[in-house]
């Protein structure tokens with residue numbers, strides 16, 4: 001059969017829409033969506049016939065591919081998954097989980113009217129920012145604070161409002177790309193500030209900053225290098241020295257702190273040399289302005305926090321870009337609730353902190369329990385054991401810190417880890433796991449309440465099949 005004949009075998013849309021097996025889907029998804037899905041399948045089929053001599057129209061294969069696509073389209077696209085990969089702040093999996101208290105606040109803020117921008121005591125217009133400002137100031141020692149959409153937005157706002165058309169000096173060792181397309185030079189350009197590079201990749205001295213200062217300089221900026229470390233022959237000035245230099249020359253010293261630590265790094269078991277310091281410590285060392293993410297180490301929703309001197313924050317609050325970056329009420333309520341947990345010292349109620357601080361023996365016991373249950377449920381083709389694993393904080397935090405955790409290792413006689421991982425990703429509640437030497441590894445650190453049982457049931461189904 002030539003290609004023309006093969007193509008003519010493909011049914012037209014009108015015929016497909018009358019197929020018996022499609023009728024319930026038309027009701028379920030609506031005619032327009034079904035037509036789009038069928039159209040995609042039909043064009044894909046045409047493409048494949050044109051490019052591959054072995055392909056021709058098969059009613060069964062076509063039906064199956066349509067039904068798969070329809071079933072996929074009928075499920076919500078943004079869905080819960082189980083993180084058995086041991087990366088706590090996993091950017092692709094939504095970074096931080098929101099604390100239960102905060103979820104309650106979100107639900108109220110979403111379902112009812114609120115005093116979002118209404119001052120209940122005065123009976124007049126209020127400030128959206130007022131719901132988090134005092135808490136942020138108390139937790140960081142700042143004079144003033146605000147929240148915007150995310151940290152990228154916070155940096156953009158600060159640079160635009162404070163340094164448009166003037167020079168911002170940064171160390172060459174800190175000109176980083178964070179991932180997800182946050183590159184400091186690009187944000188700088190977008191803001192209208194002029195980036196002046198000081199020093200070299202591995203070493204930048206105070207005098208490098210000093211020499212780079214001109215009458216057109218407005219700011220010295222420091223940025224947390226996040227998921228990147230320069231090791232060996234390195235140096236950079238202390239924050240205090242940078243702050244002193246900036247203030248001597250009437251400049252602003254700003255720090256993009258990245259992760260947003262609101263507690264001392266020891267509280268989450270980070271060693272002193274982790275490179276992570278709290279927002280409070282940044283301000284104490286002389287930063288005029290610090291920005292950070294809400295959903296990394298802070299463990300809250302996606303926001304960008306900005307704390308610092310009142311005069312500077314007043315400028316930012318009035319700057320028109322602030323309006324474009326404002327936080328929505330549901331997110332703001334989650335942020336306030338998370339900050340309240342901090343101020344009450346209830347750190348283990350904050351999922352990110354709880355998972356980062358998890359006890360070794362507790363994780364070991366959990367891995368042994370899960371392995372025991374799995375061994376009972378699955379057949380002899382599979383070997384289950386426990387082992388120590390390397391977890392990660394993630395989210396561009398502390399790349400060099402080893403977070404040791406525990407995991408369950410699953411070794412299947414016939415199936416490799418890649419194959420099993422693919423099946424687990426296709427489940428109703430997809431399960432994402434680690435792997436090593438072609439064995440599946442389930443890291444227990446990042447499992448949530450009730451997820452062990454889901455894993456047991458699903459794995460029994462998959463492995464015994």
Ligand SMILES: *Cc1c(COP(=O)(O)O)cnc(C)c1O
Pocket residue numbers: 150151152153178182223224225226256257258259292293294303304395396
């Ligand atoms: C993660 C990160 C950002 C981006 O923050 P978002 O909240 O994702 O916008 C910016 N700077 C640093 C240093 C970071 O680590």
